[in-house]
Amino acid sequence: MDDFGIGNAENVQILVENSPLTAVGLPESSFAEDSFHERIPSRFRRLDELGKGQYATVYRAEDLEDSKKIVAIKHLRLLTDCERTHLGGSTNDLREAEILSSLAHPNIIRLISSFNDGPQKTLIMECMDFSLEDVIRDKRSLPEFLFSHIMYYLLHITHGLAYLHKEKVVHRDLKPNNVLLNVKGEVKIADFGCSKRYCHSDPRYTKQRGSRTYLPPEVLLCSSVVNETVDLWALGCISAEFCTRKPLFGVEGEGSDLAQLTRIHSILGSPDSEDYPEGQVKGIDVSKFHRYPRVPPNEIIPKAHDVVHTVMGKCLVYDVGKRWTSQACLTHLLQFDGEGTSFHVPDPWPVPRTARRRESLIIPPAKRRSEQITPLESSNTLDLSINEEEEESHSPSKKPRLSGNLQEKLCHSKVRRKLF
Structure with a gap:
């Protein structure tokens, strides 16, 4: 038996109390x-x-x-x-x-x-129905993110992050593909494969990490100070993606940590020595990076809503100590939404085509074919077969075989006479 109460195939232990899977010792x-x-x-x-x-x-x-x-x-x-x-x-x-x-x-x-x-x-x-990435990429289901959509997604994601950080858990792989949704309007953070229990007294860097595109610079630089604000950097990336419909710091191909850093610097501007206080990044002279001018969020994405500019400006910060916490972000979003309307499921609620296609995959082919037949088509087929049987029963000899086009016209005429 391991430390978390997980057994082997002969002694299955259920982790969650009151789970419907209550059998222990499955053969x-x-x-x-x-x-x-x-x-x-x-x-x-x-x-x-x-x-x-x-x-x-x-x-x-x-x-x-x-x-x-x-x-x-x-x-x-x-x-x-x-x-x-x-x-x-x-x-x-x-x-x-x-x-x-x-x-x-x-x-x-x-x-x-x-x-x-x-x-x-x-x-x-x-099980959820689709991911936030599906919604962002599918422009047909939602041609443009309205303010109500942006606030709804940000509020629910930040609520989840605030809870995680209160429980001393850092997700470390937050991205649109790991934010799951369903047709009822629920939003849930998923995929905790890179998550870790966090201790302020021991914020040591570990090699395990999430998707490079959403990683903050301190992780790419193997900083000795990595805390829960790595999730807030990812939140800033997601907020920008509502407008760009693609990753803000996306690098073509597989890329590398250096290419990712260069991409970040080219968009936000190069960091200064004060952006990395002493002890955050050891053995790296940030002054040797190629110098890019600083660019404010409202110039990076001019047409974005003010709330997106604010989240980007407070989350996409080099200095970990100056970056927003999840609670600070949540407090600001709640103040921004004074009437509390952003907790209502926005209309329209987008359902991407991938989710619609997936529903057809789990329906057996025979059942799917039967459901595709309309009542009118079903009655047509039934009436036609009855007419053919009646004519054959009254005919003393077998009818000559008709050509395809003539047979089709005859069928249509029989159906039309029967229906009208």
């Missing part, structure tokens, strides 16, 4: 094999793949013992010794389950249960 027959050689309890029927990352794959599944409730099943790949060494001895496969099991907030994805099957770690979580 081997309780697991179902699939084509990917990953196993899940047989009470779940896998539907489709939701996403795949470097360390995990997420599927959507039905819980056959809970009214076919839709859940998300996340298979965490076992890290190799080389990967663990590169990530500083990280045990993210266990840490994600431990952290999620201790969290309970409407803006944080909910962990239903967790189990081990040998080296395979699996999390069962509530």
